[in-house]
Amino acid sequence: MTETRDLSLTIEHLTLRKTLFVCGVLLLLLACILLGSALVGSQSLPFTSSLCALAGGSNCGLSSEQQAILFDLRLPRILLAGAVGICLATAGAGYQALLRNPLAEPYLLGVSNGAAVGTMVALVFFGQHEWSRPVMAFGGALAATFVVYRLARGRAGATPERLILAGVIVTTFLSSGIVFITTLMDATRIRSFTFWLLGDLSGTTTSLLLITFIAAGIGVAVLALNARSLNLMMLGERDAFDLGVEVGRVRITVFVAASLLVGASVASSGSVGYVGLVVPHLVRLAFGSDNRVVIAASALGGAAFVILADTVARTIIAPRELPVGAITALIGAPLFVYLLKRR
Amino acid sequence: MLEAHDITVRYGARLAVASVSLKLEPRRITAIIGPNGAGKSTMLRTLNGGLEPASGKILLDDHPLSSYSRRVIAQRIAVVAQEADLRFPVTVFEFVLGGRYAWAAGWGWETARDVETTREVLRETQLEELSGRLMNELSGGERQRAVLARALATEAGVLLLDEPTANLDLAHQAAILALVRMRCDRHETSALVVTHDINLAAEFSDHVLLMKDGKSIAFGRPDEVLTPELLKAVFAVRVLVDAHPITGVPRVTPVHETVR
Numbered sequence: 001m002t003e004t005r006d007l008s009l010t011i012e013h014l015t016l017r018k019t020l021f022v023c024g025v026l027l028l029l030l031a032c033i034l035l036g037s038a039l040v041g042s043q044s045l046p047f048t049s050s051l052c053a054l055a056g057g058s059n060c061g062l063s064s065e066q067q068a069i070l071f072d073l074r075l076p077r078i079l080l081a082g083a084v085g086i087c088l089a090t091a092g093a094g095y096q097a098l099l100r101n102p103l104a105e106p107y108l109l110g111v112s113n114g115a116a117v118g119t120m121v122a123l124v125f126f127g128q129h130e131w132s133r134p135v136m137a138f139g140g141a142l143a144a145t146f147v148v149y150r151l152a153r154g155r156a157g158a159t160p161e162r163l164i165l166a167g168v169i170v171t172t173f174l175s176s177g178i179v180f181i182t183t184l185m186d187a188t189r190i191r192s193f194t195f196w197l198l199g200d201l202s203g204t205t206t207s208l209l210l211i212t213f214i215a216a217g218i219g220v221a222v223l224a225l226n227a228r229s230l231n232l233m234m235l236g237e238r239d240a241f242d243l244g245v246e247v248g249r250v251r252i253t254v255f256v257a258a259s260l261l262v263g264a265s266v267a268s269s270g271s272v273g274y275v276g277l278v279v280p281h282l283v284r285l286a287f288g289s290d291n292r293v294v295i296a297a298s299a300l301g302g303a304a305f306v307i308l309a310d311t312v313a314r315t316i317i318a319p320r321e322l323p324v325g326a327i328t329a330l331i332g333a334p335l336f337v338y339l340l341k342r343r
Numbered sequence: 344m345l346e347a348h349d350i351t352v353r354y355g356a357r358l359a360v361a362s363v364s365l366k367l368e369p370r371r372i373t374a375i376i377g378p379n380g381a382g383k384s385t386m387l388r389t390l391n392g393g394l395e396p397a398s399g400k401i402l403l404d405d406h407p408l409s410s411y412s413r414r415v416i417a418q419r420i421a422v423v424a425q426e427a428d429l430r431f432p433v434t435v436f437e438f439v440l441g442g443r444y445a446w447a448a449g450w451g452w453e454t455a456r457d458v459e460t461t462r463e464v465l466r467e468t469q470l471e472e473l474s475g476r477l478m479n480e481l482s483g484g485e486r487q488r489a490v491l492a493r494a495l496a497t498e499a500g501v502l503l504l505d506e507p508t509a510n511l512d513l514a515h516q517a518a519i520l521a522l523v524r525m526r527c528d529r530h531e532t533s534a535l536v537v538t539h540d541i542n543l544a545a546e547f548s549d550h551v552l553l554m555k556d557g558k559s560i561a562f563g564r565p566d567e568v569l570t571p572e573l574l575k576a577v578f579a580v581r582v583l584v585d586a587h588p589i590t591g592v593p594r595v596t597p598v599h600e601t602v603r
Contacts (some may be wrong), residue, residue: 012475016452070413100430228451233442234431239424242391243446243497244417289431292451 014290022287026300031303034082037311040319045070051307080204081324082303082308083212084272085279086220089302092276093283093294094223094258097230098251099152100161100237102281103339106262107273109163110170114144115259115266116197117174120181122267134211138263142175144170145259153306199272199325201310208268215264220299222257226250227291234291272306272325274332278307281335344368345390345501346383350399352382352389352557362399367501367533372523374544374565375537377554378578382421383537385504386554390535392416402471403501417445423504429478435489436474439464442496448461461496468492468522484515486536491519495526502534503528508543516540520547543571545592553577569593 039045045066052060053070061068088106095104095111106112110336118140119133127133151166178197182190196203223230229250232240241247265272283297309327316322345367354359360382367373375383383597388394390401392408401408403419411419421442443457444462465471468488478486478570487507494502502523524547538544544551544565551568553561555577561568574582580597587594 012434013440013453013458014437097431102430143598152385152472225451228447232444233435235429235433235438235441238393239422241393241413242417242422242424243493244414246413288437289433290437 014288015294018243019217019293019296022293023296023300026304028084028296030300030304030307033307034078035076035309037081038070040311040315041069041074042315043069076209077201077208077310077314078202078307080201080209080212080268081306083209083216083301084201084265084269085275085304085306086216086299087212087261087302088275089279089298089305090216090220090223091258091261091265093280093291093298094230094254094261095276096280097234097291097294098254098258099149099163100234102284103277103336105274106258107271107276107338108171109145109148109167110174111141111144111148111259111262112266112271112273113171113174113178115141116271117177117181118243118263119267120178124181124184130205130207131211133208134215134267136265137267138215138260141259141263141266142256144174145255146335149255195323196270197325198323199270199328200323201269202321204268212264212268215260215291216299219257219261219264220255220295223295224292226254226257228291228296230254230291231289234289270323270325273329274336275302275306275328276340278328278332278335281339344404345403345535346402347386347390348400348402350386350396350401352385352394353397354385357403358557360389360396363552363554363557363559364399365390365535365552365559365562367535368586369500369531369533370527371549372527372534372536372547372550373550373552375535375552375554376539376541376544377560379418380556381554381577382557384505385557387422387505387535387537391420391422391503392448414445417499419499420501420503421497421499423491423494423502423507425509432477432479434474435470435476435478435481436461436465438478438489439470439474439492439496441568442493445497464492464496467495467525484511484518487511487515487519488522491522495522500530500532501530504534504536506537506539508538508540516543523547541569541574541595545595546587546590566593569595574584 026057039050048072049061053062053067092105094100095106095109097128115137115312118136122132122136148166148170151169152163182193185193186197229245232245233247233250237247279302280294280298284299287293287297304325310324313322313324313327347363347365349362349364350360351362351583365388375386378384385394389396403411405595408416435530440453440457443453443460446457466476468491470488470492473481473485478489481489504523505578507519511519511571520543523534527534548565550563551565552559553568561573569584571582571584574595583596583598584593
């Protein structure tokens, strides 16, 4: 009797235990994907020796070349993919709850482009300071978020159609900004920039990786702390206000946190699209709409998704590589159409 | 207890509510009726702190409403608005549990008491069997009951209801107001109902506030306020008022001039 009651509890609403269980399972999955991704590539690495080396062993039987591939090429790239996935997926979940729209996504809202313009301005004008990239990207993301929110908000609130149109306007406007800045660059750099714009995880540095992870940590923590408020806000701001949510404060906090996440991700890897759409959607399908689980599971699931997508991007036509954004868009765009049709 | 003294509310230059006073007492249901644009909903939003009055004061348990935090107001005043459209799938249980938000204690997880209160309210509103269903799978009547259930889950002593029976059929209209009546009687709750349904107001309310153009035209028991003269003055429609043959409360029937 008590057992069926417990079971019904887990179906009806979310508990801390259920959330921890979901996170545990996803963490395991993420570890497997991380390991798998480290082994495959244009040159595949031996399983046991690599596992031994990753676990910190010294005499694992990897050649120095293999050692370099694992630790200098693949691992930083995989870690960056993971950080980018955390940032974009949780930012997407945050925007969706705040804008009351499951179709909201950093790339489609134009927020990624805002961050891209910020990054490019930093590269062109403050190229010698690496920290200027994430800072300017954050500023760009914040500005784009603000503009798209103001444009989307009509008298009846932000309808999905208005929001998507506002996103298109901001995106195209900023795209012309990007083209303009590109013309200021010399020809040799243009190709690498086009690649970067579609999401490029190859050119990371330790400090950039660290900044991305710190931003991811702060952003996810802030979103998670506001998750219960977001549960009410995603059902209507007025209702949320009536139930005790300080709507204005939560809105600003979540906008800033989501912009920080997008800024950090774009500064380190360009605009990887659709991650913020695909991952929260799958998470909601599997675990329900409670933002406490949506944000935590999106962080882990987002990391897994981008690592997987990047593994495909660098192996499918090896030794040549695709931008990771091309793979995520290939998966995300059809899902977007499906969601739009189903509404 | 919630009191409004001479409150005036403006939207820019437009006067929406002009020095209206109102006192919501425990166990009493007060209905606000009046034509569209009379300031009924504005009055309700102002009483909840959603709008700032230009002048006058609102007292909640003898202290100014503005001296309370959003959270404390939500613990003491619950609002039942017309349902918003839900774009995310949430279960009835999750939805009603949202009413416990203002009572959150640490780490943002519901306590056993929150869950128990939610269960009680679901029983009270006869939604127990639907608790695992998704909100957008419910019928209009069931959904409005869930909206009421969420307000009841707050355990607030004051209920403000904004047209809670709009879009509901006869049986569901009565069911909603019967639940409000029961809550008022059992929990010393006071309720304010904004409605367009004069007969429903006559049947369920203890007091009626008649409003027009932001002004209070009359306040009193239903049989004092719902008179042909006052209703004609407010709605510009001739009405016939007689006593309901079964309940004895005033029964209002419009007399349309075009019909013979």
